[in-house]
Amino acid sequence: MDETIKQQLQYLGLRHLSKEWDSVLETAKKKQFTYQKFLTDILEKEYFDKTEKARLSRIKRATIHEHFVMETFPFSRQPKLKKRVVMELYESLRFVTQKQDLVFIGPTGCGKTGLATSFLVHAINQGYRGLSIGFTSLLDQLRIAKGDYTLSKLLKKFQAFEILLIDEFGYDVIDEEIIGPFFELLKKRNNHTTTIITTQLGFDEWDKFLKDKHLTAALLDRITVNCTIFNMKNCISIRAKNIVYATRK
Numbered sequence: 209m210d211e212t213i214k215q216q217l218q219y220l221g222l223r224h225l226s227k228e229w230d231s232v233l234e235t236a237k238k239k240q241f242t243y244q245k246f247l248t249d250i251l252e253k254e255y256f257d258k259t260e261k262a263r264l265s266r267i268k269r270a271t272i273h274e275h276f277v278m279e280t281f282p283f284s285r286q287p288k289l290k291k292r293v294v295m296e297l298y299e300s301l302r303f304v305t306q307k308q309d310l311v312f313i314g315p316t317g318c319g320k321t322g323l324a325t326s327f328l329v330h331a332i333n334q335g336y337r338g339l340s341i342g343f344t345s346l347l348d349q350l351r352i353a354k355g356d357y358t359l360s361k362l363l364k365k366f367q368a369f370e371i372l373l374i375d376e377f378g379y380d381v382i383d384e385e386i387i388g389p390f391f392e393l394l395k396k397r398n399n400h401t402t403t404i405i406t407t408q409l410g411f412d413e414w415d416k417f418l419k420d421k422h423l424t425a426a427l428l429d430r431i432t433v434n435c436t437i438f439n440m441k442n443c444i445s446i447r448a449k450n451i452v453y454a455t456r457k
Contacts, residue, residue, distance in 0.1 A: 224257040272340045276322040312406045314440025320406045328373045338371035350386045377407035378417040398430045
């Protein structure tokens, strides 16, 4: 490839053509592409290259701890979970387009984080921006931001994501100093964006970590206006066990 052409392609951001110039020309010559087919083929490959780069960038920014996908979820081991209902919501992306909140309630190991992450990853793959964050980490960031006067900036950052997954909701008790910013975040996201929550605690237990019955009632009232609840309390643990006993029975 001529160095001038290479520089021009790189300047225009035509990454695929820049890397595969000789191969593209050879394929077109060998298959005797028409001009239209030749240009269409180039555009399709460039489009795929750019969209894939953008998708991977969104996945990276989402800070997902473990990339669960719906195809690997063991529905057969959770017969109490209605697969048809789950898949309809998942495939339609209705939870995003209708700005719906998702709440997964169940014991540890039942697969709630896996399902929640699958919904998040699917939405990101379809072009939406999302973030996964642990409940304790969220509280820590709010606490630090309040201390260094960057709280407004942090709240805007969290509000900008079209899907926000808060994992292990209620794992820690909220300090009185940040309960206001926390409630403000969820209030502003409500009916404007999608918030996904995983928790071991039923709604009747949320006041234990929120430490305010009136605030708990107000929060639940907002969340349940437009929400799908996955009650997995009776689901069994599907987490793999690898136990080695070092003592004799």
